[in-house]
Amino acid sequence: MRQLSTSDSNFEQQLSKLLAFETVNDAQLLKTVDDIIAQVRHDGDSVVLALTQKFDQHTATSMDELSLSQQALAEAFDNLDGKVREALTTAAARVRTFHERQQQETWQYTDELGNRLGQKVTALDRVGIYVPGGLASYPSSVLMNAIPAKVAGVKEVIMVVPAPKGVLNPLVLAAAHLAGVDKVFTIGGAQAVAALAYGTQTIPAVDKITGPGNKYVAAAKRAVFGQVGIDMIAGPSEVLVYAEGEENDRADWLAMDLLSQAEHDRIAQAIFVTTSREQLTAVAAEIEKALAELPKADIARDSLQNRGALIWVKDRSEGMALINRIAPEHLELSVDDPDALLNDIRHAGAIFMGRHTPEAIGDYCAGPNHVLPTSGTARFSSPLGVYDFQKKSSLIYCSESGSKPLAKTADILAQHEDLEAHARSARYRYK
Structure with missing residues (x-):
């Protein structure tokens, strides 16, 4: 894992190289996705079924076999182990409580001329949420996308989730039940995005598509934007952990917080920034120690070597400037007084304050949304929220x-x- 210092003569060059990432910029990929979208628009269900059979090795012979009933979702929830069901229910409740505070209200006022002006807030009619599928799937993604939509007042939430070889994680279905998802189709890839955007004989067209996916999903979302709304073009997961070598810091905690992002993906990014050279060395040692026994050590190691860094800064001011330069998806402030840093932080997707607030809690059950801007887009973007599932109309009465x-x-x-x-x-x- 590379170690950098802001005092290095070529630091800016090294940092730019570290942060460089193009989410969707491959000509062949874009052509493949455009072809799939065109086929789905033209032939609908038959193409979606054929591509699901081809790419997911699914044995379904009709679209009916790719649709799940509400009963199937309820049974998945009922059949969960008690502790797992309780944990999922707790997470859903906390996500719902947080997002209920984001509700926007219609408002009006009368100006000095006697004219009435205002803004009408209306929920979208129908949205589609994309959820990664297979055994390595994420029920938390269901909660984070579907619950804000339902809180916003969306009438119908359509979920698509690929089922490679027909395999589905029951936790994903249970989460869909808890979140109030209305329809579920076991399809994925660019064909699922196209089906949601344009509709097929079986799948209704939606007004907006949210949720993470692979590069084909990301490219498809970009291609259909304008026909429908989208949340964002998400890149790999990122975390920046900031510390100052204070007495209460624990190098093993800091190392594991970095690894918790690195194990996501070989191109995930974990960056540690500190004002203490001794702490930098200690964290590097703890990372190596942890890698010796982590189940996904190979993925994490590749991630750290490809896009990770341990960076020394000379003082807090330089650290804050670096944070704003990077604009991380997740920012951990592992310091005694994190509130003292907030005024200086302008760009971050989510800010985890204090040593007892690891990013992992935010992924699942803190309450705020874990769908966050990546690749520096926190400079101008916000976490997914209720406001993403509502639109506004101006009111003018003279x-x-x-x-x-x-x-x-x-x-x-x-x-x-x-x-x-x-x-x-x-x-x-x-x-």
Whole structure:
């Protein structure tokens, strides 16, 4: 795992290389995805079924076999081990409670002219959520995507989840039951995204698609944007852990927090930033020790070698500047007083404050959403939330008397934009 220092003469060059990542920028990949989308748009169910048989090695012979009933979801939940069912229920409740606080309300006010202005908030009618499938699948993704949609008031949530060789994780189905998912189709890949975007004979078209997937899913989401809304084009998972070598720091905790992201994917990113050279050395040693016994050590090691780094900064100010430069998906502040740092942090998807708040808790049950901006997009993006499943309409009601002064203003401005019909339309209201 590379070790860097802000005092290195080529630090900026090394950092830029470390952070460089193109989520979807392969010409052949984009062509393949475009072809799949075109086929689905043209032939619908038959193409979705054929591609599911081909890519997922699924034995289904009809679309009916790729649809799950509400009873199947309920049975999956009922058949869970008691402790697992309790943990899933606890996580769902906490996610729901947090997102209920994000509700936006319709509002209006009357201006000094007697005109009524405002904003109407309306939930989307139907959304699609993409959930990674197979045995290595993520029920937490179901909760994080479906619950905010339901809290927002979305009438129908359609879930797609691939089932390689017909295999499904029952936890994913149980989570769909808890979250109130309305329909589930066991399909995946670019064909699932296309089906959600344009609709087929069996799968209804949606207004927005959210949820993570592989590079084909990401490319397909980008391609259908405009036909439908999407949450984001997500890159590999990232964590930046910041510490200052304080007495209460534990190098083994810090190392494991980094590894918890590294084990996700060979291209996941784990970065440690510290003002203490001694702590940097200690964390490096603990990482090596942990890698000797982690089940996914091979993945984690590749991740750390490919995109990980241990970075020394000379002081807190330099550390905060580096955090904002990186704009990490997950940011852990492993310091005595994390609140003291908040004003200086402008760019991060989620901020985990204090030593007892590992990012792993946020993945499952803290409450805030774990669908977060990656690859530096926290500079301009936010976590997935209720607001992603609602849209706003402006409300404008002019009284007869209140309309006149506004119409005069509009008349003048329209003339200066050389839009005579606009000007006359406004002029009729006051002359």
